[in-house]
Amino acid sequence: MSLEIGDLVTRFSYNEDILFRITAIQKDGNYELKGEDLRLVADAPYEDLNKIDDDERAKREKEERKKEEQTYHLFRQGCRLLREKNEYEMSSSYSTSTPLYFEMRGRVLHMDGDGSYLQKCKLMYERLGIPVYGAHMKETDMQHQVSSLLEMVQPDILVITGHDAYTSARGEHNDPKAYRHSRAFAQTVREARKVVPHLDNLIIFAGACQSYFEALIRAGANFASSPARVNIHALDPVYIAAKVSMTPFMNRVELYDILRNTLTGDDGLGGIDTKGVLRRGLPLRDETEM
Structure with a gap:
């Protein structure tokens, strides 16, 4: 079996649980x-790697897309409930059912150590309207x-992410x-x-897979990874940033809701009490003017 840069592989030593791409030799x-x-990010010797064929790759990609879509629809359901609440609060004094606000x-600055992940995240921000x-x-x-x-x-909102990894051989948690x-x-958070x-003037998410959660929170992040030193999904930072972006600034972001609708959950993500950044205004005239 020949292995080249760009090939998709799994690791025998980890029961082939994660799909990797070879980036360098x-x-x-x-x-x-x-x-x-x-x-x-990781490294492995040749004998630990199994090259994935096209059929297995298609199967894994289908499973991954299904999981992403399920999470996306759960997130959209939460957004619809939040929007209905906003509409009630802003227009309860009016008899019309048409939103009047x-x-x-909230605008996001997303700094990413991986260009392909950044593009994937930007597509999701676009789908969510962020x-x-x-x-x-x-x-x-x-x-x-x-700073610049x-x-x-x-x-x-500031997102600071990319790749990370914890290695027990180098030290304790x-x-x-x-x-x-x-x-x-x-x-970077500091x-x-x-x-x-x-x-509350700048909401920060920081971290990637297996990151030092406590240190990132102490540095000044509102949300971070990874409390249980587990892997996080490429899109998890997007869902946290989007939830903050779409929560009114007078309301607190519900930590439980924000975590249960991510792909990783509270093993991989955590945070502190934080206000939303959405601003609502009246009256609604022509949306093209905004």
């Missing part, structure tokens, strides 16, 4: 891997770019050195908080 002969749908959803500015760069470069991007984009990119994520210190 190291000098020692090991292969660098990137999760196809999970924000995880307009919405200004305004977003995407920036692709190395995780270690984010701390140097975040915040000044340029003026977002309500509370040792920052045991994580591939958690220290870079945490420093730099962002120098620009916007208040937790």
Whole structure:
């Protein structure tokens, strides 16, 4: 079996549970891997890898798309309930059933260490109707770019993500050195908080697979991964940012609701009490004027 950069593989040592793409071949002969749908990076020797054929790939992709669509529809159901509540609050004094208010959803700055994941996330933001500015760069470069991007984009929500991994051989769960990119994520959060210190003036999500959750929250993130050091899905940051974007700023984002409608749940994601950033206004005239 020949293996090349770009091939899809699984690892025998982990019961072939995760689909990876080969991104590089190291000098020692090991292969660098990137999760196809999970924000995880890893490496493995040749003998641990199984190349996925087209039939198996199609089967796994179909299962993954089905799971994503189920999560998307659950999220949309929650959004419809929230919108109905908003409409009642804003127009309960009027006899007409036509919505009389307009919405200004929170703008997202999404910084991602993976270009393909960023494109996937941007497509989902578009489906959800969330305004977003995407920036692709190395995780270690984010701390140097975040201040200027915040000044340029003026977002309500900042997403700091990419790839990460916890390696027990490098240290315990509370040792920052045991994580591939958690220290870079945490420093990027700190730099962002120098620009916007208040937790409700800039809502921050930070982290990727197996990230150092506690350190990211201490650094100033409102939401982060990964409390149980598990893998998170590429789209999980989008659902958190979208929920914040579509929750009125006078309301608190319900942590339980925001986590149960993600692909990972509270093992992979967590956060603190946070207000929404949606602004509603009256009267509604011509939407094209907004």
